[in-house]
Amino acid sequence: MSRSINLAVIPGDGIGQEVVAQGLKVLNAVLPEDVKLETKEYDLGARRWHRTGETLPDAELEALKEHDAILLGAIGDPSVPSGVLERGLLLKLRFAFDHFVNLRPSKLFPNTATPLAGRPEIDFVVVREGTEGPYTGNGGSLRTGTPAEVATEVSVNTAYGVERVVRDAFARAQARPRKKLTLVHKNNVLVFAGHLWKNTFDKVAAEYPDVTTDYLHVDAATIFFVTQPERFDVIVTDNLFGDIITDLAAAVTGGIGLAASGNINPTGAFPSMFEPVHGSAPDIAGQGAADPTATILSVALLLRHLGYEAQAARIEEAVSADLAERDGTARTTDAIGDALAGRVAG
Amino acid sequence: MSRSINLAVIPGDGIGQEVVAQGLKVLNAVLPEDVKLETKEYDLGARRWHRTGETLPDAELEALKEHDAILLGAIGDPSVPSGVLERGLLLKLRFAFDHFVNLRPSKLFPNTATPLAGRPEIDFVVVREGTEGPYTGNGGSLRTGTPAEVATEVSVNTAYGVERVVRDAFARAQARPRKKLTLVHKNNVLVFAGHLWKNTFDKVAAEYPDVTTDYLHVDAATIFFVTQPERFDVIVTDNLFGDIITDLAAAVTGGIGLAASGNINPTGAFPSMFEPVHGSAPDIAGQGAADPTATILSVALLLRHLGYEAQAARIEEAVSADLAERDGTARTTDAIGDALAGRVAG
Ligand SMILES: CC(C)[C@H](C(=O)O)[C@@H](O)C(=O)O
Ligand SMILES: CC(C)[C@H](C(=O)O)[C@@H](O)C(=O)O
Numbered sequence: 001m002s003r004s005i006n007l008a009v010i011p012g013d014g015i016g017q018e019v020v021a022q023g024l025k026v027l028n029a030v031l032p033e034d035v036k037l038e039t040k041e042y043d044l045g046a047r048r049w050h051r052t053g054e055t056l057p058d059a060e061l062e063a064l065k066e067h068d069a070i071l072l073g074a075i076g077d078p079s080v081p082s083g084v085l086e087r088g089l090l091l092k093l094r095f096a097f098d099h100f101v102n103l104r105p106s107k108l109f110p111n112t113a114t115p116l117a118g119r120p121e122i123d124f125v126v127v128r129e130g131t132e133g134p135y136t137g138n139g140g141s142l143r144t145g146t147p148a149e150v151a152t153e154v155s156v157n158t159a160y161g162v163e164r165v166v167r168d169a170f171a172r173a174q175a176r177p178r179k180k181l182t183l184v185h186k187n188n189v190l191v192f193a194g195h196l197w198k199n200t201f202d203k204v205a206a207e208y209p210d211v212t213t214d215y216l217h218v219d220a221a222t223i224f225f226v227t228q229p230e231r232f233d234v235i236v237t238d239n240l241f242g243d244i245i246t247d248l249a250a251a252v253t254g255g256i257g258l259a260a261s262g263n264i265n266p267t268g269a270f271p272s273m274f275e276p277v278h279g280s281a282p283d284i285a286g287q288g289a290a291d292p293t294a295t296i297l298s299v300a301l302l303l304r305h306l307g308y309e310a311q312a313a314r315i316e317e318a319v320s321a322d323l324a325e326r327d328g329t330a331r332t333t334d335a336i337g338d339a340l341a342g343r344v345a346g
Numbered sequence: 347m348s349r350s351i352n353l354a355v356i357p358g359d360g361i362g363q364e365v366v367a368q369g370l371k372v373l374n375a376v377l378p379e380d381v382k383l384e385t386k387e388y389d390l391g392a393r394r395w396h397r398t399g400e401t402l403p404d405a406e407l408e409a410l411k412e413h414d415a416i417l418l419g420a421i422g423d424p425s426v427p428s429g430v431l432e433r434g435l436l437l438k439l440r441f442a443f444d445h446f447v448n449l450r451p452s453k454l455f456p457n458t459a460t461p462l463a464g465r466p467e468i469d470f471v472v473v474r475e476g477t478e479g480p481y482t483g484n485g486g487s488l489r490t491g492t493p494a495e496v497a498t499e500v501s502v503n504t505a506y507g508v509e510r511v512v513r514d515a516f517a518r519a520q521a522r523p524r525k526k527l528t529l530v531h532k533n534n535v536l537v538f539a540g541h542l543w544k545n546t547f548d549k550v551a552a553e554y555p556d557v558t559t560d561y562l563h564v565d566a567a568t569i570f571f572v573t574q575p576e577r578f579d580v581i582v583t584d585n586l587f588g589d590i591i592t593d594l595a596a597a598v599t600g601g602i603g604l605a606a607s608g609n610i611n612p613t614g615a616f617p618s619m620f621e622p623v624h625g626s627a628p629d630i631a632g633q634g635a636a637d638p639t640a641t642i643l644s645v646a647l648l649l650r651h652l653g654y655e656a657q658a659a660r661i662e663e664a665v666s667a668d669l670a671e672r673d674g675t676a677r678t679t680d681a682i683g684d685a686l687a688g689r690v691a692g
Binding site: 076082083086087091114115116117118134135137139140141143144145146147148149150151152153154155156157158159160163186187188189190191192193194195196199218219220222223225226227240243244245246247248250251252255256 | 422428429432433437460461462463464480481483485486487489490491492493494495496497498499500501502503504505506509532533534535536537538539540541542544545564565566568569571572573586589590591592593594596597598601602
């Protein structure tokens, strides 16, 4: 039986181009011969915006819908006003394609630098809600630019949106050996959203008696990320808290150069999108200095999402082995891609 | 000239009682003979709530206004529904007394345990806005408890509120040797509040040409807290981001047992309130196991606020010396208080 993957590629800005090239190299190397990979590149990001003023035209949004998945490099450049590309492109895709599960695994691989003394065992995954919370763009400002300005940001949380991501997180926790799920919120202050999250969590928990549950305020959670990260297995949290704690998680597990993510629509109604957590790093762009590992691990998440579990695992094992054998000499973006492509090749 | 301090004391819950006793011990030891210290204890917190259902009655709020400052231990107990005491007492005081500068210094003292490898130099202070942002209690829920529930939280930011705290932070940065101020926000997503914060920051910066400025998104800031904390001098940020990053800051600088804070109204219109960042820790309450150092350092902030700079510095030097000579044997709450009182005594 022949199979195929119709992949949209958005290299984006800065190091995005370079790391995506390596992601595709490894993807090509790992796929079975009978799987036909078609890729189509979309020119979106800072250059496009400078050229045409567009972030994500409707026609391209429509075209992207036809793909099985999206691989994205990085979006953003200092020459573009803050927020324009983030909201007009990256967040627009997450919202338009209803990527309500923003999946961010954190694992301390062997032989990688962690800023934490004593190298604790770290192997958890954050299920960050991706379509609600303070990311909805609700809010505004009144008397803007005057001494009487009022600016608001509204965090919107729905039972519909919270329950589906909490259910996804419980299912993921149940499938893991430790079967533990921690809800991270701030329900002692954000009582309205907090109650909705906590009540939903407790309700779904009743259906998963074998999953151990825990609750932490987000401030306390950051403490445990550095003092006791081994206590975490699966974490479920809101869009903004998830944004914050996954950067911290990346930092303690060897840095943002290794952190992969998936913006997933588990229903399959729209293509899911996979991207490294890091940004476009314009300061090192074009030098072959970027670590493509986060993108390559994102390709593993992409493959798993599309049902290629064996290939996903092969990439993760290759990364693990590659890091373990690393001797500290700097390698180019290309060299790391080659090494990993070599390891995964049948 | 005889001077006096009329201090309100709210020991609160759990270890609050024990640590506040040591704070008062050191305060008594450090004050010059001619300064008359009057203290009045207020029975507020979980026990009071269980007994009377009250968190902070109007009469007590009025009485508290008459004091020069407030020393608070810790508030909260698992027997009280989450949020009741936090919002009904702690946040109520911060808002009623317009504590718009929530001051949280972070310093890695010699010989203290940090989870960070390599013991970086850490000596920064976070100026957290204390009266706005997502802490205003604005928000609500609709169709509560049904599958159609919508819950909102509104972050309210005013030019008035942002400018006064940003000004305070610039003044603090200018008074420090490194003269560096970092704004932490998330202005690529929270664009309305983000623009207000960034524009205000840039406007005030023009009046402080000798202060170096920097901007970081809150997610990136957490990375630098663990990989490069020495880059920070003074940080100014919103109420919720400040809550999150100061717990992380405490964790990397030897733990929450050392983190002091001041809820300051710099105008003097209302008494300022000083409290350790840690909570009531009911699991170790009553055992003499709590470290009172954070409370004692909060007393130093209190003294500085009231103009007793020499005495504040004396406490901070005593803590530094005490920690440097610590040999790892566990000391009781009382023993640490005695040691520090001994060191600061004229
Ligand atoms: C670029 C930005 C909009 C984005 C976010 O806040 O979600 C990024 O920080 C991330 O975590 O993917
Ligand atoms: C107890 C809670 C309301 C409080 C806060 O969120 O401000 C605490 O975490 C703090 O940092 O003082």
